[in-house]
Amino acid sequence: MATTEQEHNGDRDRGRESDAPAEKTGSDRGTRTETLAQMIVSATERYEGPALKFKTAAGEWEDVSYKELGDNVRQVTKGLIALGITAGDKVSIFCDTRADWTLCDFGAICAGAVVAPIYHTSSAEEARHVLSDSEAKLVFCESPEMVEKVEEVRADCPKLEHIVLIEGEAEGTTPLDGLTERGQDIDDEQFDERVEGVSADDLFTIVYTSGTTGPPKGCLLTHGNYRANIAMCEGAADWGERPSLLLFLPLAHVLTRILQMLVIDVGGTLAYWEGDKDKILDNLQEVEATHFSAVPRIFEKIYARATAQADGFVKEKVFWKAVDVGRKVRELDRQGEDPGPLLRQEYLQADKRVLSKVRGLFGGNLHFAATGAAPVQPEMLEFFDACGVLVLEGYGATETSAVATINQPDDFRFGTVGRALPGSEVKIAEEDGEILIRGPHVFQGYHGNEEETKEDLDEDGWYHTGDIGELDDDGFLSITGRIKDIIVTSSGKNIPAGFIENKIGANRWVSHAVVYGDDKPYLVAMVTLDQEERDSLVEEAGADGDDIAGDESVRSEIQKAIDAANEDLAKVEQIKKFTVVDRELTQEDGEITPTMKVKRNVVYDHYRDDFEGLYDEDEG
Numbered sequence: 074m075a076t077t078e079q080e081h082n083g084d085r086d087r088g089r090e091s092d093a094p095a096e097k098t099g100s101d102r103g104t105r106t107e108t109l110a111q112m113i114v115s116a117t118e119r120y121e122g123p124a125l126k127f128k129t130a131a132g133e134w135e136d137v138s139y140k141e142l143g144d145n146v147r148q149v150t151k152g153l154i155a156l157g158i159t160a161g162d163k164v165s166i167f168c169d170t171r172a173d174w175t176l177c178d179f180g181a182i183c184a185g186a187v188v189a190p191i192y193h194t195s196s197a198e199e200a201r202h203v204l205s206d207s208e209a210k211l212v213f214c215e216s217p218e219m220v221e222k223v224e225e226v227r228a229d230c231p232k233l234e235h236i237v238l239i240e241g242e243a244e245g246t247t248p249l250d251g252l253t254e255r256g257q258d259i260d261d262e263q264f265d266e267r268v269e270g271v272s273a274d275d276l277f278t279i280v281y282t283s284g285t286t287g288p289p290k291g292c293l294l295t296h297g298n299y300r301a302n303i304a305m306c307e308g309a310a311d312w313g314e315r316p317s318l319l320l321f322l323p324l325a326h327v328l329t330r331i332l333q334m335l336v337i338d339v340g341g342t343l344a345y346w347e348g349d350k351d352k353i354l355d356n357l358q359e360v361e362a363t364h365f366s367a368v369p370r371i372f373e374k375i376y377a378r379a380t381a382q383a384d385g386f387v388k389e390k391v392f393w394k395a396v397d398v399g400r401k402v403r404e405l406d407r408q409g410e411d412p413g414p415l416l417r418q419e420y421l422q423a424d425k426r427v428l429s430k431v432r433g434l435f436g437g438n439l440h441f442a443a444t445g446a447a448p449v450q451p452e453m454l455e456f457f458d459a460c461g462v463l464v465l466e467g468y469g470a471t472e473t474s475a476v477a478t479i480n481q482p483d484d485f486r487f488g489t490v491g492r493a494l495p496g497s498e499v500k501i502a503e504e505d506g507e508i509l510i511r512g513p514h515v516f517q518g519y520h521g522n523e524e525e526t527k528e529d530l531d532e533d534g535w536y537h538t539g540d541i542g543e544l545d546d547d548g549f550l551s552i553t554g555r556i557k558d559i560i561v562t563s564s565g566k567n568i569p570a571g572f573i574e575n576k577i578g579a580n581r582w583v584s585h586a587v588v589y590g591d592d593k594p595y596l597v598a599m600v601t602l603d604q605e606e607r608d609s610l611v612e613e614a615g616a617d618g619d620d621i622a623g624d625e626s627v628r629s630e631i632q633k634a635i636d637a638a639n640e641d642l643a644k645v646e647q648i649k650k651f652t653v654v655d656r657e658l659t660q661e662d663g664e665i666t667p668t669m670k671v672k673r674n675v676v677y678d679h680y681r682d683d684f685e686g687l688y689d690e691d692e693g
Contacts, residue, residue, distance in 0.1 A: 103307055103338045108296040110183045110271040112338055117143025120340035122315065126360060127172045127345040134359065137172065139340075142179075149180025149249075150264055151256025156211065156235055156247075160185030160270055163207045163232075163279070166325070167200060167223065168215035169193040171345050173239045173249065174324045175333060177213045182277065185267045189279040189291070190325035192667035193219075194660050201226035202288055204233055206520065207279050211235040217243040273297035279520050280327055282471045291520030292471045294327075301513035302474035303335050305494035309481050312364070313440055316341035319362040321353050326668060328445070331475040332366055354378075354434060361438040368669065369449045370578075372442075372464055374605075376453050377581045379431045379460075395423035399459035424461075431460035441482050443467055446668060448552065448575040451488040458487075466490045468550060472529065472536050473497075474514040478550050489549040500535075501544055507556060508542040509535040541569065558673065560590045566645050568596065573638060573646060574671075580634035582610045584657045585665075587676050588648065589684040595649040597687040599680055600631050602655050622655040650687040654680070 104115040116139065117124070123136035137145070158164065164181040166188060168174050181188050189207035191200050193215065200222050204212060210232055214220045220236055220243040227233060238246040247255075277296045281289035318336050320343055322329045336343050344360040346353055354375065357365060383392035402420045405412045412420065432439070441463040449466055457464045467479035468490035478499060480491035493499045498511040511534045518526035529537050541554040554569025561567055570588040577586035577598065584603040590596040602610065602622070611618045614626040621627045631653055639647040658664035663675050677684065 102340070103304070107273045107300065108271045108275070109277055109299060109334060110185070110268045110296070112300070112334070113146060113179050113183055114143070114268055116337050116340065117146065122340070123342045124337065125172045125175065125343050125345070126317075128347050128356075134344075136342075142176075145176055145253075146179045146183060147261075147264055148253040148256055149176060150183040150267065151259035152252035152254070153180060153184040153186065153211070153256070154259050154263055154267065155255040156252070158184055158186055158211060160267065161276070162186050162211075163189050163209040165189045165191055165204055165207065165209040165212040167191040167193065167195070167212055167219045168239060168324075169348055170320050170322065170324045170329065171215070171348070172343075173213075173215070175343065177237075177239070177249075178324070178330075178333075182271075183264065183268050185271050185275070187276045187279060189281070190330075191281075192323055192325045194323075194667050195222075196661065197222040197225040199289075201229050203281050203291075204230040206281075206291055208232040211237060213237045213239060213249075214243075214246070215239045217241045220246055271296060273300065276517075278330075280325075280471050290522055290525060293517040293520055294474055295517060298474045298514050298516060299331065299334065301496065302331055302476060302494075303338055305496055305514065306331065306335055306476055306479075307339065308495050309479055310441070311482070312339055312341070316364055316440075317344060317360060317362045318342070318364045318366070319344045319346060319353075319357050319360055321346035321350075321356070322367065323667060327471050327475040328366065328469070332364075336364075358433070358436045361436040363438055363440045365435065365439060365442040367442070367444060369444050369447045370584075370669070372444055372449065372453065372457070373579060373581070375434055376456065377606075379434060380456075382427070382430065392427055395427035396456060396459045398423040399428050399461065400455065403458055403461075428460045431457070432462055435462055441465055443479070445469070445490065446670075447578075448572070450576075450579045453579070454487045468552065470510075470536075470538060472516045472538075473510050473512075474516070477510045477512075477514070480549075486547075486549045489545070489551050491550065492548045493550075499544065499550060501542060502537075505556065506541045506543070506553070508538045508540045508550070508552075510538060511535045560588065560596065561592065562590055562596070562645065563592050563594050564645070568646050570673075573642065573648065574598075576638035576641070577634050577648070580631075580637070582606055582630055583634055585671060587671055587673065587680075589677065589687075593688060596646065597684060598635070598648045598651045599676070599683060600634070600651055600653050601657050602627075602653065604657055607655075620655075622653040628653060652680075652683050652687060654683075 104112045106112040106115050120139040124139045124142040125137040126134055129135050164186040166174060166177050178188055189203055189209055191203045212223060214223060214236055220238060223236060236246040237249055237252050239249050273296050275296055276293055277299055278294050279291040281291050316336055318332055320329060324330055333343060344362060346356045383389040398419050402412050439462055443465055445467045454464050463482060465480040465485055467476050469476040476494060477497045478491045478493050496512050500509050502509055515536045518530060539556050540552055541556060543551045543553060553572060555571050558569060558571040559567050560570045573588050574586040577583055582603055583600055585601045587599045588596055611621060614630050616624040616627050635648050635651055660667060663672060665671055
């Protein structure tokens, strides 16, 4: 594989100020165990204070101490042993992000089982694929509704013997508390043997990629893979003495899951959302989290709420003047320079009027936040930074355990996804610009799919991501597109559709943008409206609220999003025409994955007439 000369290994000099004293990072006080099973036991024995935090039905936050977590995990593990789950057996979790997810995950890990998560939004058919392909012997289901989905496809899952129900009642299931009761006859020695019997080379999980084409592929990740990636992430930042992290993204996804492991490894607190998307910010403020991870769309919504304070010309001038003052002070602070009495006084006023209110949206205690999965507008990151909220982009894949590159709090560059983590190698293929990754965090292959494994994982251990990118001279990586998202126009121009779509999608009113134009003279787009912002859009645009997709005032607002995206694009990349759809793409219709990635070919099929209708008859 030919490569550019810009190849960067995470072990090289990381900082701009090499003489600066080393910070205390998470890796300085993590458990340093070889396996996740050992990590769970070690953490629950050595740390004090709350390990988990969740809201009860009464609306009160309840803590689970490290000792209590350890006891509960031990009970679940013993229950699994009593049910006949042996080391290496496959166990699935079909559940939304909640404390019970972590408990079931940890219990299965300590039993030496291999966990194959199912997204809580999955259909019966999607659940069937995971259960059947992984050959799961047991599945934890959150609710009777999820049990119904499993029962619907159970005939296609011959290895499935047990359904454990977390909440509610359903015939033919074992309640979670009934599982722990079964384990009472299992002694501690059997628990210890299971934990000690796990090795770093043992399979820890099979995570099914929410692929945009074809059925999901099961990524094989070992304890060693995940422990390596946890250590990389811990070494990338100072996580503080007792970090707290609000979890709301699916724990079935590798990033949320590795953050779960990292926080427990360093003795922090995992706080779980209420399960209501309208209360994510409320939960964040209530727990006063020190760290937060979310997809870009969440930060865009927070940005929209924050900037909504700038109402009217005079207020708007005051608002953005305050942000500008904040930006100047941040720059001087990072350069080690004193802002001086005048600017410092201006900053105090700006902070009182504007900046502190923006920080308050995040709970007021945030050290830094992380985002990824889709590009973020640098202007938004700069705005948050000026207000004292550092939001940093990172990059990785299921196949890399989770994280391969990240911007670090003391070493970042907005508009990039950061530099390679220590021990993670990143290079760019010369022939097509594809991003390649190698390291101890890279997966072992796809379950039962040797052909695709050979396609994506070469003989030298490089994982071929399918993403296109660039490395600058300092090793900061930028994502410029995805090979499968390249549109080839009738003039032969290769255009990365995803890059354009993300620019349009940054607009407050837009949930998704899908670009179309293969073998066409120019590009067009379909824009779906964000239903959470629909009422605000109707009010601001002055639309009648009936057929807003066809309302000219609404189209005028969307045209602004198109114009803003076109402004920085070459003429051949610009969107010439667009159509508006008053709905969101859904997983139920097969249009998006559980991680909100668009299944382009499905959307093209569903809206073929709409796309084609944007071209004149003589334009093919």
